[in-house]
Amino acid sequence: MRPETIIEQTGDAIGPLDVQAAAGARARHARLTKPPGSLGRLEELGIRLAGITGAALPSIGRRVVIVCAADHGVTVEGVSAYPAAVTAQMIYNFVRGGAAISVLARRARARVLIADLGVNHDFPAELPIVHTKLGRGTANMAQGPAMSRPDAARAVAAGIRLAHRAARDGLPGGRRAGVRAGVARDTTLNAGAGAGPRAGRSTGCTVVGTGDMGIGNTTAASAIVAALSGAPARDVTGRGTGIDRPTWERKVAVIERALTVNRPDPVDPLDVLGKVGGYEIGAIAGVILGGAARRRPVVIDGFISGAAALLAVTLCPAVREYLIPAHASVEIGHRLVLERLKLVPLLSLDLRLGEGTGAAMAMHLLDDAVAVLRDMATFGEAGVAGPLPAAVAP
Amino acid sequence: MRPETIIEQTGDAIGPLDVQAAAGARARHARLTKPPGSLGRLEELGIRLAGITGAALPSIGRRVVIVCAADHGVTVEGVSAYPAAVTAQMIYNFVRGGAAISVLARRARARVLIADLGVNHDFPAELPIVHTKLGRGTANMAQGPAMSRPDAARAVAAGIRLAHRAARDGLPGGRRAGVRAGVARDTTLNAGAGAGPRAGRSTGCTVVGTGDMGIGNTTAASAIVAALSGAPARDVTGRGTGIDRPTWERKVAVIERALTVNRPDPVDPLDVLGKVGGYEIGAIAGVILGGAARRRPVVIDGFISGAAALLAVTLCPAVREYLIPAHASVEIGHRLVLERLKLVPLLSLDLRLGEGTGAAMAMHLLDDAVAVLRDMATFGEAGVAGPLPAAVAP
Numbered sequence: 001m002r003p004e005t006i007i008e009q010t011g012d013a014i015g016p017l018d019v020q021a022a023a024g025a026r027a028r029h030a031r032l033t034k035p036p037g038s039l040g041r042l043e044e045l046g047i048r049l050a051g052i053t054g055a056a057l058p059s060i061g062r063r064v065v066i067v068c069a070a071d072h073g074v075t076v077e078g079v080s081a082y083p084a085a086v087t088a089q090m091i092y093n094f095v096r097g098g099a100a101i102s103v104l105a106r107r108a109r110a111r112v113l114i115a116d117l118g119v120n121h122d123f124p125a126e127l128p129i130v131h132t133k134l135g136r137g138t139a140n141m142a143q144g145p146a147m148s149r150p151d152a153a154r155a156v157a158a159g160i161r162l163a164h165r166a167a168r169d170g171l172p173g174g175r176r177a178g179v180r181a182g183v184a185r186d187t188t189l190n191a192g193a194g195a196g197p198r199a200g201r202s203t204g205c206t207v208v209g210t211g212d213m214g215i216g217n218t219t220a221a222s223a224i225v226a227a228l229s230g231a232p233a234r235d236v237t238g239r240g241t242g243i244d245r246p247t248w249e250r251k252v253a254v255i256e257r258a259l260t261v262n263r264p265d266p267v268d269p270l271d272v273l274g275k276v277g278g279y280e281i282g283a284i285a286g287v288i289l290g291g292a293a294r295r296r297p298v299v300i301d302g303f304i305s306g307a308a309a310l311l312a313v314t315l316c317p318a319v320r321e322y323l324i325p326a327h328a329s330v331e332i333g334h335r336l337v338l339e340r341l342k343l344v345p346l347l348s349l350d351l352r353l354g355e356g357t358g359a360a361m362a363m364h365l366l367d368d369a370v371a372v373l374r375d376m377a378t379f380g381e382a383g384v385a386g387p388l389p390a391a392v393a394p
Numbered sequence: 395m396r397p398e399t400i401i402e403q404t405g406d407a408i409g410p411l412d413v414q415a416a417a418g419a420r421a422r423h424a425r426l427t428k429p430p431g432s433l434g435r436l437e438e439l440g441i442r443l444a445g446i447t448g449a450a451l452p453s454i455g456r457r458v459v460i461v462c463a464a465d466h467g468v469t470v471e472g473v474s475a476y477p478a479a480v481t482a483q484m485i486y487n488f489v490r491g492g493a494a495i496s497v498l499a500r501r502a503r504a505r506v507l508i509a510d511l512g513v514n515h516d517f518p519a520e521l522p523i524v525h526t527k528l529g530r531g532t533a534n535m536a537q538g539p540a541m542s543r544p545d546a547a548r549a550v551a552a553g554i555r556l557a558h559r560a561a562r563d564g565l566p567g568g569r570r571a572g573v574r575a576g577v578a579r580d581t582t583l584n585a586g587a588g589a590g591p592r593a594g595r596s597t598g599c600t601v602v603g604t605g606d607m608g609i610g611n612t613t614a615a616s617a618i619v620a621a622l623s624g625a626p627a628r629d630v631t632g633r634g635t636g637i638d639r640p641t642w643e644r645k646v647a648v649i650e651r652a653l654t655v656n657r658p659d660p661v662d663p664l665d666v667l668g669k670v671g672g673y674e675i676g677a678i679a680g681v682i683l684g685g686a687a688r689r690r691p692v693v694i695d696g697f698i699s700g701a702a703a704l705l706a707v708t709l710c711p712a713v714r715e716y717l718i719p720a721h722a723s724v725e726i727g728h729r730l731v732l733e734r735l736k737l738v739p740l741l742s743l744d745l746r747l748g749e750g751t752g753a754a755m756a757m758h759l760l761d762d763a764v765a766v767l768r769d770m771a772t773f774g775e776a777g778v779a780g781p782l783p784a785a786v787a788p
Contacts, residue, residue, distance in 0.1 A: 032494075033484070033487050033492060033493055033494070034493075034494050034747050035475065035476070035635040035636045035746070035747065036636065037636065037746075038635070038636070038745070038746045038747035039494060039743075039745060039747055039751065040724065040743045040744030040745045040746065041743045041744050042743055042745070042755075080782075081429065081781045081782055082429070082779065082780075082781050082782065083779050083782060085779055086778055086779050089776070089777060089778040089779060090427070090778060092776070092777070093427050093771060093776040093778055096771070096776070098427060098769075098770060098771025098775065098776050099427055099428075099770065099771070099776075100426075100427070100428050100433060100766060100770055102769075102770075103765050103766055103769045103770050104762055104765070104766065106765070106769075107758075107761060107762055107765050241429040241432070241781070242429045242430065242431065242432070242781070330434065346741075346743065347740075347741065347742075348740075348741075348742050349433075349434045349435045349436055349740065349759075350434030350435050351432070351433060351434045351436070352429070352431075352432045352434065353428050353429065353432035353433055357433065361436075361758075361759065361762055364501075364755075364758035364759075365743075365755065365758075367501060368498055368501055368755055371497050371498070371500070371501050372494060372497055372498065375492075375496075375497045375500075376492060376493065376494055376496075376497050377487060377490070377492025377493070381492065382483070382486070382487040382490070382492050382493075383483060383486070384480055384483040384484060384487055385476065385477050385479055385480050385483060386476075387475045387476050387635070387636070388474075388475055388476065388477060
């Protein structure tokens, strides 16, 4: 199937949230032994998870962080604090389990699915990552388009496939052949309030987190956000891995040049992605679309994932309801992304690492939100008096 | 020993953080495979935990949330949305495991230690809570002091004892008699970088979270914060359990009256606690002091715990370094507390429940901070190139 057709069909498959399941969760929250609303956004999160999964008592089983990696031709302009070779070196670090995302995903009981979308390095075929290389890094966007429009569509379609794979068996490289739990999984997720078994019993992932690796990718993300929003480059460009002021000035100038040279069309996300994006950013947009099409909550990491989310929502506005924003990045462009998507992040830890680290940390809060809904006693069960009607705010 | 002497000796036992351990953690963070500082406040948290526990590679073992409960005579003024009987009813709900703190503490693998400091109800002696009742609720502070100064000191001393008990065996009611791991525990915690075994092996708690239960206690907390800070009552008074506007106006007037009637001395925290405080708030201040004296990180929950922290820091400024602020409450007075204590909370979830719920949720982040320090690979170990020196911000 043509990549653009895959994207279109995936967008068509993204339905609205299940309002009945969400209403069920909301009604249950009002009966639990606490002042209504007193758990704030944790309550909202539980209600949203109900709406996404279609169960008033949602459950969360296996979870995955999908880390999409690629290189960026724009690094020749000297926009990063690290050499481009670090992208490939970090993939090996992910595989060996020594990176921040390795550690934090273990803590969140999440698998890490690593995908090579376009790293400038030949990985051994037996390396347990998803080998789906679309090129050896993008071209330098300061001199012309980063990639062709068909490649941009291919990147998004590759991400959609990653989401389906994770939802099916959650493992890189299709190990666990023979496990065909995908259909049963979806049935469970949509079985309604408390009807099905706990989702955790399947091998497919019920929650998807997004992550990225790619030296130079904050430059691409800033260019995408500037192109889609019309904001000046310097208002959405940050210090990335920690560049000094002269390097930051150069980075802004490079993004301005890329926008002038390529003239990306702000209402055509594939045009923007192709001209000033990156393979891994397109793939993350695909992961988001594919995850939502499978009715999985998609936990959005920081700025790179945010730029991808902006692309995904521009491609298919219905996907917004499936996004769980993990944290507020230090990257200045992330603020604009969150505002435009009307998302309030769960964590505020001044992170600026990427890899899906914030998404992994936020997964604890998804577990908390679900546990409160499932396991707290109601006023009736506990024999606790409700509020004095006269004194409660309407 | 006199309660005031216990408080004084505990304050004297609170030493400065271990700067060598903190420097060791900071140095390790610079070698781990991520841009330095890119994990933001998670890095700072790890460094602080190193300084508190005295180990450059800190470890976190058993944890406890100490929930201090008491009733408030001021509820006769109609300042709460719930009847005062709910305080006792919720204690039974805690014991049965149906409350929000029960659920969230289980998720954080924390024990819940419940203490009756002054609930207006006779609990059966066999109920597995700490029975340390100082009265059957305070007197109505709108007409005179909530309690005597000696009772205020007794409340703080009771909290100090709770912290020691938790650090020793972590269990309510002294079950597990015969376990005397307290000394071994402290040795481990102070054994220096990575030298000791993992702290989790003892039965004593290595992390303390604070929690509260007491209908009417936001009224007392607001009065404490107004008294200590000099801020007008209406600037530090919120909607508590969810009161309507007329009830809020009454609540503000009641606090103003209490401050006028009692004239608490802003530089004498025991005077403030006695005149406009509560038994459980004093006990939480004691838990904070006792926890710090045992070199435990103390995770501070929301507004009630914040008011107690303000009392504790006024009693002993050195305790501030041991505080981990869990979250930013919706209660307006909490903002002033955090500003005065110069604490930036980890979570921002619009919570307003108390019980220690925010403290329990924040414990996942303590685990994350420790895991990153202990388990990530260094640049050298992973064969990842470091930054290009010329481009990095100093």
